Amino acid sequence: MSVRQPQALVVVGSINVDLTALVERLPAAGETVGGGRLRRDVGGKGANQAVAASRLGARVRMVGAVGSDADGVWAVEAIRNAGVDVGDIATVDSPTGTALIAVDEAGENQLVVCSGANALVDAGGIAVGTGDAVLMQLELPLDVVRAVVTRAPGFVALNAAPARRLPEDLVERVDLFIVNETEYAAMPELRAARRVAVTYGAAGAAMIAEGAETARVPAAAVATVVNTVGAGDAFSAALTLAILAGAPDEQALRTACAVGAAAVARPTAQPPLAPLELYAVAEAGGCSPR
Ligand code: ATP
Helix, strand or coil: CCCCCCCCEEEECCCEEEEEEECCCCCCCCCCCCCCEEEEEEECHHHHHHHHHHHCCCCEEEEEEEECCHHHHHHHHHHHHCCCEEEEEEEECCCCEEEEEEECCCCCEEEEEECHHHHHCCHHHCCCCCCCEEEEECCCCHHHHHHHHHHCCCCEEEECCCCCCCCHHHHHHCCEEEEEHHHHHHCHHHHHCCCEEEECHHHCEEEEECCEEEEEECCCCCCCCCCCCCHHHHHHHHHHHHHHCCCCHHHHHHHHHHHHHHHHCCCCCCCCCCCHHHHHHHHHHCCCCC
């Protein structure tokens, strides 16, 4: 098998500030619930995946947009501090993307996403070099995703979340789709895709090629599940890097599941992570790097 070594992983995607209220129970329509505790985190699937890939040891460039406000400065700083090249994050005339999240004691949540600056990412200015690999999600406008995917000369991975109807040319071009089981069910067009990794939360993940399952692995054991938000982002970054490093599907899935498990053991959607090789080794040896 040929091993592709990308010059860099280019993550083109969303950057949000996540404002999370931790509450006893979620409000019904028109109701006010008091007693909330507030968390403020940098999020967005694009930022989460760029940060995860960098912490796993990849050279990562992020392409995206924030507003010319304090949240934008803060978000870019946080992404830079994780080792990501932020030179292609534009500052645009719109508020920084914001997700308003309420989480109850059972972990059930409600979300409102205001895409703000993310809606103004300009596909025209996005350069992807020969040999660069691309990782995207669906939190940017579909025409931006389509333009980047069409122009990218190398490997393209698309975490197709949140689910939406995908045009045929995009399904044909993408080398690796990553979705959770709900998204897979919502996008029947993915049955025609070359390679789709489907995640099943605590039940692991599978690889499906042109509608037929080719590999399936269980989730890695986690002593205490603290927060599952962002597990899919850590998994997506890890799987993309493992496949790019030449790992066969089953081994790549195992490594990505080990990284997903490390993510759910932490309270944040941008968890600390060890270099990718340690998860591959730990999985083979049956222990965890953290
Ligand atoms: P999110 O949107 O919340 O980031 P997702 O729905 O995209 O997540 P999941 O299927 O929940 O993705 O999780 C991705 C991967 O993370 C799973 O395939 C699994 O490897 C790991 N994972 C998730 N939940 C658990 C868990 N409870 N225990 C162990 N591993 C888990």
